[in-house]
Amino acid sequence: MGSLKIENVKKAFGPVEVLKGIDLEVTDGEFVVFVGPSGCGKSTLLRVIAGLEDSTSGRVLIDGADVSVTPPAKRGIAMVFQTYALYPHLTVKNNMALGLKQAGTPAAEIERRIKIASAMLSLEPYLERRPAELSGGQRQRVAIGRAVVREPKLFLFDEPLSNLDAALRVNTRLEIAQLHRRLKATMIYVTHDQVEAMTLADKIVVLNAGRIEQIGSPMELYNAPANEFVAGFIGSPKMNFIDGARLGETAKTIGVRPEHLTVDTKSGAWKGTVVHAEHLGADTNLYLDCETAGLITVRIFGVYNAEPGSTLYATPDAAKTYRFGADGKVLK
Amino acid sequence: MSTATRSLPRTIGAHAILLTYTAIALFPVILVVMNSFKSRAGIFGAPLTPPTTKTFDLIGYTTVFGQGDFFHYFQNSLVVTVASLFFVLLFGAMAAFALSEYRFRGNTLMGLYLALGIMIPIRLGTVAILQLMVASGLVNTLTALILVYTAQGLPLAIFILSEFMRQVSSDLKNAGRIDGLSEYTIFFRLVLPLVRPAMATVAVFTMIPIWNDLWFPLILAPSEETKTVTLGAQLFLGQFVTNWNAILAALSLAILPVLILYVIFSRQLIRGITSGAVK
Numbered sequence: 001m002g003s004l005k006i007e008n009v010k011k012a013f014g015p016v017e018v019l020k021g022i023d024l025e026v027t028d029g030e031f032v033v034f035v036g037p038s039g040c041g042k043s044t045l046l047r048v049i050a051g052l053e054d055s056t057s058g059r060v061l062i063d064g065a066d067v068s069v070t071p072p073a074k075r076g077i078a079m080v081f082q083t084y085a086l087y088p089h090l091t092v093k094n095n096m097a098l099g100l101k102q103a104g105t106p107a108a109e110i111e112r113r114i115k116i117a118s119a120m121l122s123l124e125p126y127l128e129r130r131p132a133e134l135s136g137g138q139r140q141r142v143a144i145g146r147a148v149v150r151e152p153k154l155f156l157f158d159e160p161l162s163n164l165d166a167a168l169r170v171n172t173r174l175e176i177a178q179l180h181r182r183l184k185a186t187m188i189y190v191t192h193d194q195v196e197a198m199t200l201a202d203k204i205v206v207l208n209a210g211r212i213e214q215i216g217s218p219m220e221l222y223n224a225p226a227n228e229f230v231a232g233f234i235g236s237p238k239m240n241f242i243d244g245a246r247l248g249e250t251a252k253t254i255g256v257r258p259e260h261l262t263v264d265t266k267s268g269a270w271k272g273t274v275v276h277a278e279h280l281g282a283d284t285n286l287y288l289d290c291e292t293a294g295l296i297t298v299r300i301f302g303v304y305n306a307e308p309g310s311t312l313y314a315t316p317d318a319a320k321t322y323r324f325g326a327d328g329k330v331l332k
Numbered sequence: 333m334s335t336a337t338r339s340l341p342r343t344i345g346a347h348a349i350l351l352t353y354t355a356i357a358l359f360p361v362i363l364v365v366m367n368s369f370k371s372r373a374g375i376f377g378a379p380l381t382p383p384t385t386k387t388f389d390l391i392g393y394t395t396v397f398g399q400g401d402f403f404h405y406f407q408n409s410l411v412v413t414v415a416s417l418f419f420v421l422l423f424g425a426m427a428a429f430a431l432s433e434y435r436f437r438g439n440t441l442m443g444l445y446l447a448l449g450i451m452i453p454i455r456l457g458t459v460a461i462l463q464l465m466v467a468s469g470l471v472n473t474l475t476a477l478i479l480v481y482t483a484q485g486l487p488l489a490i491f492i493l494s495e496f497m498r499q500v501s502s503d504l505k506n507a508g509r510i511d512g513l514s515e516y517t518i519f520f521r522l523v524l525p526l527v528r529p530a531m532a533t534v535a536v537f538t539m540i541p542i543w544n545d546l547w548f549p550l551i552l553a554p555s556e557e558t559k560t561v562t563l564g565a566q567l568f569l570g571q572f573v574t575n576w577n578a579i580l581a582a583l584s585l586a587i588l589p590v591l592i593l594y595v596i597f598s599r600q601l602i603r604g605i606t607s608g609a610v611k
Contacts (some may be wrong), residue, residue: 013435052506072513084391085503089525146511158503 001018002063002153002186004049005027008048009058011044017193018044018208022058026188026203031180033189035197035233036207043158046209048187051075051155062153075104075154078147084133084139084160086146092118093127096146110149117148120179137168156276157189161196172198193233198222206230228328231255237285240296244323247292251323251331258299258302268313272296274306288314361587368392368580375576391416392581395568402582405564410589412474413542414562416481421531422537423482424489425497429519431490432497433505443494449487454480455547465552472555480548485538492537496530497523532597543590561586 004026011019012188018041026032034042047053049060051072059068067075077101086095093114100110118124131139140160141279146220147155157176161169180187191197197204198218206213206221206229214226218234225231231239237258244251262268263286272290284304289295306312323331366382367375374387383389396402431443454461461480462471470476500523508518524531549563565582568575 018535047506050506052509072510074508077510079510081503081507083501083503085501085507085521087504087507089521100511102512232338266606 004186004188005059005061005153006045006049007059007061009045009048009060011041011048011053012056018047018210019030019055021097022210022212024205024212026186026217028186029184031189031200031202032205033191033197033201033203034205034207035191035194036213036249037233038192039209040207041210042192042207044313046079046156046158046188046190048185049154050077052078055291072163073099076152077154077156078150078152079156079158080140080143080147080160081324082162083331084131084136085164086139086142091130092123092134092142092163095131095142095332096149099146099150099158113149113151114145117145120148120182121145121175125288127279128207136164136245137172140164141175144176148179155185155187157187159191161191161193176200194236198234201208204234206233208233215251223244224330225322226251226330228255228324231322231324231330237297237299239322240293242293242296248296249323252326253324253328255324256296256316257320258297259301260317261296261314262317263298263300263304263312263314265310265312268315270296270314270316273314274308274310274312277304277306279303286312288312338451364580365584365587368484368584370575375580392577392579393585395575395578396581396585399567399578401559402564402585405559405561406585406589408474408558409543409560409562409586412481413539413589413593414476415478416485417535417539420481420485420489421535424486424521424534425493425524425531426526427486427490428493428497429523432494432579443490444469444596446487446490447538449483452490454484458547458551459546462551469530470552472553472558474553474558476552477548477558477587481542481545485542488537489534492534493527493530496527500526536597537596539593540590543586 004024006024009019010017022045022073024043032046034040044053048055051067051070055068057070059066062075062077071199087098090098096111096117100113103120114127118127121144121165123138123141123145124140126134126138131142134142135234140163143160155165160176161172164172172195176187176189180200189196189200192254201218203215204218204221205215208229210272213233214221214230221230221234228241232241232255234247235257239255239257240261242254242256244254247254270290270293272288272293275287276291277287277297278285281303283302284300284306286298286304287295288298293314296314363379369383369390369392370387371389371391374383377387379389381437407449427446431439431446434496463469470479471517504522505518508522513521544562545560546562546566549558549560550566553559554563563577565586568578568582
């Protein structure tokens with residue numbers, strides 16, 4: 001009941017091309033996350049799917065039907081915005097009901113759906129309040145509730161957690177994950193936060209400069225990035241990129257994730273000086289300035305004591321290093 | 333009582349300056365109101381003193397209510413002001429919404445064209461306006477005045493409102509679109525309530541010049557039927573003899589309606605003026 005197909009969608013604002021030909025297929029019930037740096041076109045793509053922006057060329061199909069010229073309200077979608085975008089003059093209940101009233105849904109049915117949604121999101125105590133009387137987390141739950149009551153074919157989330165503080169973000173993330181499991185609905189989620197992408201997605205679409213860099217499950221992207229951009233974008237701290245020539249390799253660039261490096265005080269592949277150590281409790285991030293490899297990050301699980309200025313040897317896990325060609329693509 | 337952010341001398345200084353300014357600003361108004369309750373001899377004998385039992389006289393007010401149809405003039409002024417205000421706010425807000433919300437060819441150019449009206453006084457076009465009104469048979473109608481004042485008020489209204497409308501969250505408008513609200517509903521139900529302080533500001537700035545205007549009523553609608561208060565007060569202004577009692581009384585009365593409208597808008601107005609500063 002909720003598949004999406006995008007065929008060669010392009011979008012230009014005047015001379016600026018924001019989307020340079022996007023092809024994508026989303027099957028029913030999938031949780032797809034668009035991720036990318038700011039300005040990569042992910043929000044624009046979501047707006048094109050929603051119908052808030054017209055694509056310059058290309059087609060958008062929802063459930064096989066071309067909706068390229070269908071207004072947003074008739075596309076069978078619901079959207080959750082970063083700034084919540086609740087109607088300030090309406091109560092929580094009416095905020096949820098408005099879309100259904102506009103669509104001519106019978107009052108009893110509206111009542112029933114609001115009851116289910118507010119129970120799901122524990123919003124019952126707030127139904128008669130106005131948005132101004134709610135906290136940020138509650139407001140975002142109302143916004144999600146407003147999407148749920150529409151029973152859409154597609155849920156669209158536009159950076160819904162960006163305005164929440166860190167603790168609330170984790171909670172709400174969990175709620176969205178549970179919501180997806182319960183509703184089994186197709187969801188498309190835009191974020192610039194790769195942690196959100198990794199934890200929520202069935203399928204991640206990495207976008208950069210208006211193009212899709214790679215599509216895959218979180219672990220596919222982590223274990224087998226197609227190119228340097230995806231390798232650098234997925235994973236935190238970021239993958240180390242070392243100039244191949246400095247290591248005497250044929251590849252243009254060698255990539256190794258901080259967690260795939262081990263350190264030793266006596267011997268190892270790369271000798272370096274500790275520049276800075278970040279102690280996070282569960283793990284320790286070391287910044288090493290290596291003679292051959294340059295500045296690299298090493299992530300060590302657990303506590304590791306290293307004084308800045310001391311000498312350490314880092315050794316990459318050979319099975320988990322990546323080799324990139326001059327075009328940035330992974331060399332097999 | 334000194335605190336970290338306030339010291340007594342500075343507080344006194346600030347209040348002294350503000351009070352002096354208030355006195356200067358209110359002086360002419362008070363003078364007019366005061367003298368309107370005095371006899372002719374009282375006005376000329378001691379214009380700066382308040383009415384005493386000896387000089388107290390309501391002759392001005394009785395003249396105003398007796399001569400000429402002042403109630404009717406008031407009604408004309410109110411009709412013209414309120415109708416112009418309504419159209420300025422309605423069309424101004426709509427144009428501002430279009431300019432700030434939609435991307436279309438010539439958007440910036442249109443904005444500049446409309447802003448041009450702020451810089452060029454409408455009175456420069458008086459002759460052409462008069463010819464236009466004669467040709468369309470609107471001379472000596474309130475419609476003529478309403479049309480002119482609407483045109484006069486629109487540039488500033490659009491300029492101010494479009495700036496405010498740009499600040500209204502686009503997510504909110506988009507949420508409305510996804511919920512199936514029409515563009516008109518989005519405009520009237522979502523956007524307008526959020527720019528209400530700006531609307532009040534525009535309303536006050538638009539209303540006062542219209543109410544006070546003498547130029548266009550004199551040229552476009554000088555007939556007895558369509559006279560406004562400001563024009564009506566000229567009745568007592570002669571080349572050789574001027575009935576000061578009546579003029580002062582008429583002017584005092586003319587302050588009242590604007591004062592009432594101002595009080596209605598003022599709460600919103602203060603928020604409108606300060607709304608850019610905080611947040």
